[in-house]
Amino acid sequence: MKIQFFTVGLVTTCLVMTACVQLPDVYLIDRQTVMESEASGEWPELEHRFRQEMPVKGPEDLPLDQPTLRQDEQTFRILNGEMVPAQSSVQSGGGPRPK
């Protein structure tokens, strides 16, 4: 009885402890991160400003020259006509097909 009680208590304690124990996050730091940390300056205000500006919600005001006519050539496209000889004909119902 004592042994059973002890076993149950031990198991319960282990379960509780497991729930309390949190495994640490494991990170693999690359060389570049270390190099930046050691030899590259930190500019938090500038980085913060960049982050505030991005992401952009709309188009960028590019100073394009004649952008409209390059952007969408299809809109202004002129297609060649179809070369239909005067002697040809349209037939409904598919017409007789050549064998």
Added chain:
Amino acid sequence: MIRLFPCDILRFLVVWSALFLLQTVFTTQPVQAEAVNWRENRLTPLTRLTVGPWDNFEGTVSPEDTALFYVRQSNQVPKIYRRELLRTDEKLLSSLDGDAKDPVLDGEGGRLAITFFGRDAQGDVCVVTLADGSLDCLTTSETVDEAPFWIDDDHLGFLSRVATEPVWQLISYDLTARSSTVLYRGMISAPVASPDMHFIFFNEAEASGVSIHGLDLIKGTTLIPPPFDLPGITGFMAFFRGGRDLYFNHYLNDTNGDQVIDGSDHSVAYRISVDQWLSATDPILPEQLTAVDTNCKFPAVTSSNLYLTCAFGGSLDIYRLPLTGAVPPEWIESQLWEAHEAARSYEERLLILNTLRYRHGLGGTEMLERILSNHLEIGELSAASFYGEQLSTWYKEQGNEDLANFHQVLNLILKVRSAKRKVPVGLVTARFEHQVAETRQKISGVQGRVNLIALAEAYLAEELDDHAGAQAALKKMDLVGAMLPMERYLTIELYRRILDGDAPAQLLELYPLVFNAPEMSLATRLYYAFLYLENLERVEVDPAKRIAKLGGQIERAGDSPIADLLRSEGLSVQLGQAEDQKEQTIIFKELSILLKANQDNLLVRRAMHTRAIRILGEAGRFQFMELLSRHWLMTTPMVQMEFYHVARQYALITMGKGYGLLAEGEPAKAYATFYSAIRQTNDLEAHYQFVRLGLDPSLEKRENLDKSYPLLEQEGLIGGNRNYVAALRLVIEGGADSKEQDAIFDKALDLLGNMDMEGLNPGMWHLLMGAINHRKLRDSVSGYRYDKELFQKAHYHFMMAYDQARGNERILASVWDNLGRLHFEVRNYALSATFFEQRMHLQFSDPGTEGATRWAYARSLFFINDMTGAQVQAEAALAAARLVEGTDPTPFLEKAAFHAMQAGAYASAAKRYEELLNDPEHLTGVNRAKALLAYGFSLKQLGEIGKARGVLTALLEITADLRGEPVNAERLIGFFPERLEVLANGFLAGLVEDPKEQAAYRLQRVAYWEQMAGRASELAMDESGLLSALAKDAQLSAIGLEKAGEIEQSAEAMDRSLAAALALVKETGDPNGPVIFRVLVNYLSMGLTHPEAYAQRNPARLGQACSETVQALKGLPYRPAVRVAQQAKLELLWTAYQDIVLGMEGDPLKTRLERVMDELKIKGLQSTAPSLYHEIIELVAGLLLGA
């Protein structure tokens, strides 16, 4: 100062009034109420469902159209993904632990059949039960198995073959009985079964080619259905679940020029009623569903939609269409012809013509001639041949020898042209020459007219790269008299090929022979007149001469729309040159009258407006350009399909004007311009700019903005876009704190999610969605953790914005920038760099934006080891930052220096660092220390010893004042000033020559390593790396001190080295690693050289270490000569150490050393490793000398 007399004043007023009136007429036309939704009055566009940059293909969809399964190929690895179609998230089918493809859902949508490579590199057919992810593989590694398809709920079909044989078996697998039945054998592919379990169809390759074969499962017979009335071969097939329609893709033409029509060529989607098909006696025309330029295949069908994999827009992706395809089913014949006229590509025209043939039974030679023409225009020679052969036969039957012969000859030419594509560029092979000779022979047997024979000869000569011969043949042709339209077309096209590059001026004489030819259609005449005008612009730079040449052509053209086009051109050129405003007004009025006179003809209207807009745009006459754009809009009835394209051009030009005004510093005028774009086109981009400017406090337009939208709403001009506007306002106006912002983002997402999009530029909606999700993602970041769903959504929307931007560079610029930063933030550095690289192809709005983008791009490149690229971008960022008034360039200068140093460009780095560190106020604290370290290192690399020493010494003077920064959620590596000291000391040790000084620097490092032992992870090191560094530094110190005559201190340093090496052995569990071996050898050697200093230094510890290492070397399972030599060295040294340093009594040293040599059979090394043997012999000799 301009002095104006009264008359001048009056004239001035008159001119400006006229101009104002004209503008008023063109700008205050009341907006027409919409009888037709012009935005939808066009071919149904494909709806993209997946986004790149990876390829996504082979989709299969659940019956309720809720879930899409597909293959994503990333880095050559195919995996199955699932996407919920009502949301944007997608997930890898993680229950599969291997590559997979060919996903097919069963009828209920509960099981997914796949070809799986996780257990067999040749592929197995398996079934995934979606509810629990369990995998059931039906085949073994003895066969190659693929292409699963469902026959019914209990039977799965697939292809199987033995690896060494080419012939496939078509298998039906009983899932309950776990048994297979072979249904068919052959060179088969792409099998599919009908839902009513009646048929299985597949492709079979035979000597005659590839064709569809079938099995009638009810009758138990094979069948060969009639061919389709199409060139090329069929690809993949899929049945409509609700009936007996078969959907398939068909490869019409050899689009990649390898002389074979196969799966590598562009594909078109079709459907056919199986009953009609199987009962046909002649080749049957199926219904075309997509245009060839969208290149769609792998159809999948539900009861409501057609899903296709299409290859355009940069990657393979899955798209959705209605079951009826891209041509709306309700269009009547007249609407189809209207769409044909409004089409902007030959591929679209082909789709419409084939729809006319299928739905309205239009046939005959005219339709085939039209189809042939379009195939020729897009270079689809084999498809053109197919129709040409039909025409030749048809005309023969009709007794029209002229046309029959013409098409016969044309087909021969097309075959030669097609064959030429296989020949390497610039070469004419003997085989090809032979083919041309054979063709000449055949043509000589045709009873053709002189023109036809000459044309054929010209083409054949040209294909043999004989340009002179081709021109000579062309000169034999009578181009003035009547010709067949196709004949004239082929002639002029050959002339273009020959002359366009080298002698374009000659074409100016030839184009009029087409655009004045009465047998040519108006569309063709306009096209060549257009080409003439483009050519004239290129050839004749002088506007006066250009106008004069036009005058001559106008006379020749007589009274025709062509003449009006030429007149319009002349007026546009004049208007572009006129400086006087009165003159401009007069010319513009004349131009307007001409345009009005031709406004009823869609093609003439298009040609005239397009040329005029281009010319005036190039001349910088933007006001007139915009007026003409508006005129084109106003003269195109809204009910016409053409209106969509005209609205697009108006939006482009008006938006361009708006941006131009912004660039000129006229935001208030830009605000008004964007408003007019909203009124006419409900363009989301215009909404964006209008709202953005309206909310800009400096413009004081807020009240106007608040009033404008209710009015627009009242007039029914914005529709569902009201939600976009509301969401945008919320996001721009933002919130006071992050909690409020979060609520704002959620509200904005809700508004955008419940929106019926209208108008132009739907990509803007995705851009805003992406931006909001990106901001939310950022808020979710904690250390390395982030919300992956938000990331996926942001990526998805940005990619959709790219897809729908349709070349709008302003939207693309934002998309690329956003994607670059998004992927950087989740550490997809390579993708981030790829997106930034795309951004670099576009301009920047201002140097500030450029600097920020290049800063970020430099960082991406740095993280993917492209150090040189990073340096280039950092320098460019610095240059841009220097152009921004009021910006401190120091951070950019620092980054330019850092990236130069990383790239090994030490001279550049040193220069930048010198500039940076010049002013002590410029750079302080940690940044100054890091800059000094990097500068010192750069100088060291350049060999500037004295300067380097000075800089590094200066660093050591300031590190004591620096504070460390611990690791936290935002800082993933702690900052320790001591680390800079360690590095500086190491560099300094390499710069000084005095061994005592060197040792002093190294001992500083040793002290630091000892302090950090057990805490290596704080420095982003591992413990073994730290201990190795400690041991190495201690040894180097010992050597230096020994050279300086400081023997006791040297021995002390060796002790520390030994302690570190032993700690390393404990850390790694490796007692015979290189570090412990080297330390022991050095320790023993040093001890033997200075026995007095080492005699009392913990011999027990040393002895145990030597013993353990020797035992480890002895116990190695494989002992090459070098290991035997290592053991020998150690044992010999230890034996001598015991004798000489510790004074151990016993046999003479010589005997003991010889005993070691014998035990280890060192003599054997004399033949197997003589250099090692001699090394040991010399060691023994040296030890005996010292004894």
